[in-house]
Amino acid sequence: QVQLVESGGGVVQPGGSLRLSCAASGNPLKYYSIAWFHQAPGKEREGVSCMSTDDRDTYYADSVKGRFTISRDIAKSTVYLQMDSLKPEDTGRYYCAATSGDPFRPEPMCVDRRIEDWGQGTLVTVSS
Secondary structure (H helix, E strand, C coil), X not given: CXXXXXXXCEEECCCCCEEEEEEEEECCHHHEEEEEEEECCCCCEEXXXXXXXXXXXXXXXXXXXXXXXXXXXXXXXXXXXXXCCCCHHHCEEEEEEEEEECCCCHHHHHHCCCCCEECCCEEEXXXX
């Protein structure tokens, strides 16, 4: 099991950028596939980006492709989501998530929510 704590949310104008961080503790982060999910107000939680344990295989939802980048720093045991060219529809709570090993490719991990551990989320508001 891994414990996940997100930070970095806030209020940003359309077109701006934010970098979300997710501090992991417990088992080493390198043994986990990692993910970020987005839950807009009144909507279901959806996978934004997922990445395999070796960082070589990634998935991005069409809505964020080319704007968001997932990454991890093993030494800092931290997962990141760089969000650029933010839009009002990006507003919502962002959750860091993880699954041990690579039981699923990143796309089904995101699309089917194949997740073992969740963080509590951090709120992002994109508004002028």
